[in-house]
Amino acid sequence: xxxxxxxxxxxxxxxxxLNFWKPTVQAQDLESWNNTETKSAIxxxxxxxxxxxxxxxxxxxxxxxxxxxxxTLWSEKPFYxxxxxxxxxxxxxxxxxxxxxxxxxxxAAIDGDLKTVLEGGEHALIEIVMATxxxxxxxxxxEIVNQWIKTARHPKTGLRYQExxxxxxxxLMRYLRKHKFExxxxxxxxxxxxxxxxEKVYGIPPxxxxxxxxxxxxEVRDGIPVLVRLPELEFIDDKAGKPVGIHKFIGRRPIAxxxxxxxxxxxxxxxxxxxxxxxxxxxxxxxxxxEFAYDRDSSVGRLDKGLTEAxxxxxxxxxxKKDWSTVFQKK
Amino acid sequence: xxxxxxxxxxxxxxxxxLNFWKPTVQAQDLESWNNTETKSAIxxxxxxxxxxxxxxxxxxxxxxxxxxxxxTLWSEKPFYxxxxxxxxxxxxxxxxxxxxxxxxxxxAAIDGDLKTVLEGGEHALIEIVMATxxxxxxxxxxEIVNQWIKTARHPKTGLRYQExxxxxxxxLMRYLRKHKFExxxxxxxxxxxxxxxxEKVYGIPPxxxxxxxxxxxxEVRDGIPVLVRLPELEFIDDKAGKPVGIHKFIGRRPIAxxxxxxxxxxxxxxxxxxxxxxxxxxxxxxxxxxEFAYDRDSSVGRLDKGLTEAxxxxxxxxxxKKDWSTVFQKK
Numbered sequence: 001x002x003x004x005x006x007x008x009x010x011x012x013x014x015x016x017x018l019n020f021w022k023p024t025v026q027a028q029d030l031e032s033w034n035n036t037e038t039k040s041a042i043x044x045x046x047x048x049x050x051x052x053x054x055x056x057x058x059x060x061x062x063x064x065x066x067x068x069x070x071x072t073l074w075s076e077k078p079f080y081x082x083x084x085x086x087x088x089x090x091x092x093x094x095x096x097x098x099x100x101x102x103x104x105x106x107x108a109a110i111d112g113d114l115k116t117v118l119e120g121g122e123h124a125l126i127e128i129v130m131a132t133x134x135x136x137x138x139x140x141x142x143e144i145v146n147q148w149i150k151t152a153r154h155p156k157t158g159l160r161y162q163e164x165x166x167x168x169x170x171x172l173m174r175y176l177r178k179h180k181f182e183x184x185x186x187x188x189x190x191x192x193x194x195x196x197x198x199e200k201v202y203g204i205p206p207x208x209x210x211x212x213x214x215x216x217x218x219e220v221r222d223g224i225p226v227l228v229r230l231p232e233l234e235f236i237d238d239k240a241g242k243p244v245g246i247h248k249f250i251g252r253r254p255i256a257x258x259x260x261x262x263x264x265x266x267x268x269x270x271x272x273x274x275x276x277x278x279x280x281x282x283x284x285x286x287x288x289x290x291e292f293a294y295d296r297d298s299s300v301g302r303l304d305k306g307l308t309e310a311x312x313x314x315x316x317x318x319x320x321k322k323d324w325s326t327v328f329q330k331k
Numbered sequence: 332x333x334x335x336x337x338x339x340x341x342x343x344x345x346x347x348x349l350n351f352w353k354p355t356v357q358a359q360d361l362e363s364w365n366n367t368e369t370k371s372a373i374x375x376x377x378x379x380x381x382x383x384x385x386x387x388x389x390x391x392x393x394x395x396x397x398x399x400x401x402x403t404l405w406s407e408k409p410f411y412x413x414x415x416x417x418x419x420x421x422x423x424x425x426x427x428x429x430x431x432x433x434x435x436x437x438x439a440a441i442d443g444d445l446k447t448v449l450e451g452g453e454h455a456l457i458e459i460v461m462a463t464x465x466x467x468x469x470x471x472x473x474e475i476v477n478q479w480i481k482t483a484r485h486p487k488t489g490l491r492y493q494e495x496x497x498x499x500x501x502x503l504m505r506y507l508r509k510h511k512f513e514x515x516x517x518x519x520x521x522x523x524x525x526x527x528x529x530e531k532v533y534g535i536p537p538x539x540x541x542x543x544x545x546x547x548x549x550e551v552r553d554g555i556p557v558l559v560r561l562p563e564l565e566f567i568d569d570k571a572g573k574p575v576g577i578h579k580f581i582g583r584r585p586i587a588x589x590x591x592x593x594x595x596x597x598x599x600x601x602x603x604x605x606x607x608x609x610x611x612x613x614x615x616x617x618x619x620x621x622e623f624a625y626d627r628d629s630s631v632g633r634l635d636k637g638l639t640e641a642x643x644x645x646x647x648x649x650x651x652k653k654d655w656s657t658v659f660q661k662k
Contacts, residue, residue: 064538191582195582205392206581206582206583207395207513207582216579218572220600225574225597227575243556243558244547244548248522249580250538251538252536266556270549270558
C-alpha cells in the first residue's frame with residue numbers, strides 16, 4: 001500500500017504520541033510540587049483509581065475529594081482569618097450595641113484583646129460569631145463578606161487574605177478535577193463566610209462547600225421573601241462533626257481527604273476506612289521562612305494525634321519546606 | 332472564486348442546518364408532554380436563559396432547578412410512599428420492641444390502623460420515623476431501603492414504587508440537564524430514604540438530594556468508624572423549611588422550582604422572587620383515570636394556597652390529564 005506523504009507524517013506522529021504520552025501528570029499539572037515521594041504518592045493514587053480496567057478503578061461519580069480550608073488551602077496564623085473578620089465586624093457594630101461592653105468576651109474582642117478571646121476557647125469564638133454574624137439577611141451578610149475579603153489585609157504579611165491561598169493546593173484541586181474528581185471543602189469555618197468567594201478563588205462552587213453554620217429563618221417582609229440569620233448555632237463542622245457533615249451534604253463517602261490539623265482526624269479516618277483505594281493527606285506546616293512552622297503544641301491548628309496516626313495508617317504527610325517550590329498563590 | 336464540488340455541498344449543507352436547526356427542543360426531548368401552553372412555557376423559559384447574548388442569559392453554574400419529590404416526581408397516594416416503608420419496618424421490628432404496644436401511635440402503625448396514624452398529623456409521622464429509622468448505622472439503613480424499594484409494591488396499582496415515577500418529569504429533568512442545569516430534589520421526605528436510589532431512578536446523585544433528616548453521630552466501633560442514626564429530629568425540609576434547606580445545601584438561589592402542594596409554596600416564592608428570569612411550576616393532579624385527582628381538600632398533598640398564588644404570580648400549572656400523554660415511567 002502506498003500512503004500519501006501527509007498520512008505518513010500523521011501516522012508517525014500518532015505512534016510517537018501514543019508511546020510517550022503520560023495520561024495523568026503533565027509538567028504544568030503540579031508544577032509547584034517538587035519531585036519528592038509526596039508528589040509521587042498523589043499521582044500514583046490518581047492513576048490507580050482512574051485507569052479503566054484497573055482493580056481499583058473508581059467511576060467518576062464516586063470520585064469525591066474533601067479538603068479542610070484553614071491551614072490546608074490557606075494560612076491560619078496568627079489566628080483563623082474568619083476571626084479577623086469577626087474582630088473587624090465587632091468594632092464596626094460596637095457603637096450601636098452598648099450592651100456588649102458588659103460581656104467580657106465581647107468587650108475583649110472590641111478592645112482587640114486577643115489573649116482573653118483565645119483563652120476563652122471555642123465558646124468565646126462562638127459568642128463572637130453569634131454577635132457579629134446574625135441579625136441580618138443572608139444576602140446582606142454575603143455582601144459584607146465580599147467587601148471584607150476584597151479589602152482586609154493580613155497583620156503580618158500585609159497581603160490580602162485571598163493571596164495567602166496555597167499555590168500547590170490550587171494545582172492539586174485542578175489536577176483532581178481534570179481527572180473527574182468532585183472537590184469539596186469541609187471546614188470548621190463558617191459556611192457562609194466561605195461561599196461568597198470559594199468559586200472564584202478555589203474553583204469550588206457554593207454547593208460544594210460544607211462548614212459550620214448558624215440557623216436561618218424564612219420570612220416574607222413587605223411581600224419580599226428573605227432568609228434571616230439567627231443568633232443560634234446549628235452545626236459545628238469540626239472533629240467528629242466532619243464525617244457527619246460529609247454524610248449530610250454529600251451522602252457518599254469520599255475516597256480522598258486532605259487536612260492539616262487534629263480537627264481533620266475523624267474526616268481522614270472516615271474517608272480512608274472505606275473499601276477500595278483511599279487516600280489521606282496531611283499538610284504539615286514546616287516552613288517558618290515562607291509561611292509558619294507549628295504542629296503538636298500550637299493552639300490554632302494543632303497537629304498532634306494526626307501526625308501519630310498518619311504514620312500508623314500510611315497517610316501522606318506534606319513537608320511544606322521540602323515538598324513545595326512555591327507556597328502562596330502566584331499572581 | 333471557484334469552489335471544489337465537495338466544498339460547495341458542505342456550504343449548502345451548513346446553511347440548511349443553520350436555518351432549520353432548532354437548538355433547544357428536539358422531538359424526543361419532551362415526548363410525553365402534549366403540545367400545550369405548558370410545554371411551550373417550559374421551552375420558552377429554557378431558551379431565554381440559555382441563549383447567549385440574551386438579556387436573560389444565565390451562566391451554567393447558576394442554572395439550579397429544584398424539584399419536590401412526593402407528588403411531583405412520583406405519586407403520593409393513598410399516602411406518602413415513605414410511610415408505607417415505615418409501616419413495613421415497624422411490623423418487622425415490633426416483636427423485638429414490646430414497649431411499642433404501650434404507645435398509641437406506634438401500636439396503631441403496627442396494627443395497620445392508618446386512620447389513627449394520619450389523624451395524629453405530623454407528630455405521629457415523626458414518632459413512627461424516629462422508632463423505625465434510627466438505632467442503626469447509615470450503611471445498614473441504606474441496605475434496608477435498597478432492599479425495600481426493589482421488592483415492595485403499591486397497594487392500589489400493584490406496581491413497584493419506582494415504577495410510579497412520572498415519565499414527563501424524567502424527560503423534563505433530562506432536558507434541563509442537557510441544557511446545563513443542575514437538577515436537585517428538595518423534599519419533605521427523608522434524605523436517606525431517597526439517596527440510595529435517586530441516581531438510578533432520577534439521574535440525581537446523592538449530593539443533589541435535600542430532605543428531612545434525623546441526627547447522626549460518628550463513632551469508632553472496634554476500630555471501625557461508623558455513623559449511627561439517632562432518634563432525634565434534625566431538620567424538616569417542608570414549607571418554610573424548603574428555602575432554608577436550599578440555602579443550606581446549595582447556597583445559591585435556584586432559577587426554577589417544581590412542586591405540587593402547599594408544602595412547596597415557600598420554595599416557589601423564594602425561587603421566583605429572585606432577579607432575572609425565573610420559572611415556577613406546579614403539578615396539578617387532575618387525572619383520576621391514570622393516577623389520582625385531588626387538590627384543595629386533600630389531607631396528603633393538599634394544593635390550595637399554591638393554586639391561588641400560581642394564578643397571581645404566573646406560575647405554570649400542569650394539568651396532568653391534558654398536558655401529559657403518558658403518566659408513569661415507560662418500561
